[in-house]
Amino acid sequence: MRLLIITMLVLFFATATFAQQKTVTGTVKNKADNTPVANASVQVKGTSTGTQTNASGAYTISVPSDTSTLVVSYVGFQTAELPTTGATEVDFSLNQLPLELNQVVWLVIPPNGKRI
Numbered sequence: 857m858r859l860l861i862i863t864m865l866v867l868f869f870a871t872a873t874f875a876q877q878k879t880v881t882g883t884v885k886n887k888a889d890n891t892p893v894a895n896a897s898v899q900v901k902g903t904s905t906g907t908q909t910n911a912s913g914a915y916t917i918s919v920p921s922d923t924s925t926l927v928v929s930y931v932g933f934q935t936a937e938l939p940t941t942g943a944t945e946v947d948f949s950l951n952q953l954p955l956e957l958n959q960v961v962w963l964v965i966p967p968n969g970k971r972i
Contacts, residue, residue: 876921880940883913884928887949896930896950901937 884893892913899906900919909915917926919940926946929935933950940946 877918878922878940878944879916880919880926880944880946881914881916882946882948884909884915884930884948884950885913886933887951890949893930893933893950896928896933896948899927899929901925901927 884896884898885891886893892909892911894909894911894913896909896913896915897906898909898915898917900917901924903920905917905920907915907917919926922941924940925937926940926948927935927937928948928950930950933952936948936950938946938948
């Protein structure tokens, strides 16, 4: 009898733990021209859980709770964060970062082909 009660308690708590997980889907697009952003990183803030978008900018990720925040980043774009509260679909529109050249390197090769 005691073993049965312990087994039921373990199953109850295991079910409650899994019930807290939910699946969130969505897309990541370039805000300027509304094109999909492939291979963007989608991560649950404060955890190591993450995924990447596919070629059409779509992703699917399991979040630990309804109060999670998703963070999306990609090279050349501003990082974006959105909460998943009550949503099963979260779409992102990323702003492009301005291109900046901080340094210019000049390489002068004389006509004889030898470097100075």
